[in-house]
């Protein structure tokens with residue numbers, strides 16, 4: 001992808017925006033961009049530099065992301081919003097073309113890494129609560145104050161906020177930035193030994209400023225032993241607004257990453273803010289258990305979409321016929337009775353049972369957690385609670401007695417368990 005129209009190749013100490021930003025180390029990458037830790041010489045702070053691929057569609061996407069992010073950041077105190085702040089943007093011309101660059105506040109590891117560091121065992125419930133609360137604050141800000149739907153909420157797109165503020169005098173805290181290519185550079189290149197040293201130094205700096213050393217654990221590779229994240233105040237922010245849209249101008253029909261995709265998107269029955277609430281529930285489950293809630297696969301005689309719908313129904317009960325048959329693609333999957341055409345028998349396994357049986361939750365933990373999640377996984381999008389409502393939920397406040405008082409009927413339909421223990425999928 002490092003060719004014309006693709007990524008811009010960056011080396012440590014490369015300069016951007018007329019020398020204002022100096023590249024320190026690669027932080028991550030996506031389909032659209034590479035993201036670098038950069039030193040902002042004008043503010044003496046570290047920032048994240050998202051350098052977009054240069055082909056026309058990526059430029060377009062970046063312009064859109066800048067548009068959304070600047071409207072979100074405009075005049076707001078972004079520290080309290082749990083949404084990444086856009087600091088600056090500019091164009092950078094390189095051998096592969098002209099790249100739009102976004103300067104974002106520098107954040108820590110993704111939630112996916114956090115889940116990995118915990119060896120996919122699930123985080124302690126109080127950490128799950130803290131993270132859920134942050135994501136909800138972010139969603140409430142997007143939805144209610146800006147009318148923006150994120151449409152790609154997933155663990156990779158939620159980043160931890162560093163426990164140490166990297167913008168606070170990095171030099172004095174021993175995190176001197178790399179300002180120029182060291183001696184030994186030949187035609188702008190450096191010998192591999194120097195390059196290695198530089199990288200190691202940059203890696204140490206990132207680990208230090210992102211709080212990895214003392215909190216979430218080593219970088220990149222899984223830890224030797226489980227990291228202790230107790231006693232760490234976990235905060236996070238939502239990033240990656242490349243696919244976000246204003247609810248009154250949705251532009252893509254197929255949105256969301258597969259595993260976090262809401263049923264109305266699969267059925268093409270229209271969507272709104274509540275698609276983010278569905279993804280949010282999937283993330284909450286994943287944080288608590290270490291496993292994705294839905295991992296659909298293509299099978300013999302059925303598609304990934306059909307498997308996905310089947311998995312949803314096995315967990316949540318049958319999709320009401322009216323909803324199942326209301327989408328532009330409903331006929332591809334359902335007969336007129338609202339039954340899946342090619343997956344005839346479902347093995348129902350309600351959420352609280354799943355939490356107890358597979359994840360060894362205590363009965364009360366399982367019930368409380370599923371009471372929080374199930375309304376978010378309602379097949380009727382308009383019935384899902386908003387982020388604002390969710391923030392009021394007793395599970396988040398951690399008050400068990402209230403949770404019990406407020407216990408609602410869950411939305412799991414009564415199912416005929418005796419029917420079959422086997423999911424039998426038949427070809428047409």
Ligand code: ATP
Nearest residue numbers: 027028029030031032033035048104105106107240
């Ligand atoms: P996608 O393919 O998901 O659309 P993308 O190209 O739009 O990705 P982002 O998701 O914005 O790029 O960023 C890619 C990765 O870079 C993130 O998953 C994260 O690891 C890292 N990253 C992004 N923004 C920041 C930031 N502000 N601070 C630190 N790291 C970041």
Ligand code: MG
Nearest residue numbers: 030156157240
């Ligand atoms: Mg991303």
Ligand code: MG
Nearest residue numbers: 032240242243
């Ligand atoms: Mg993106």
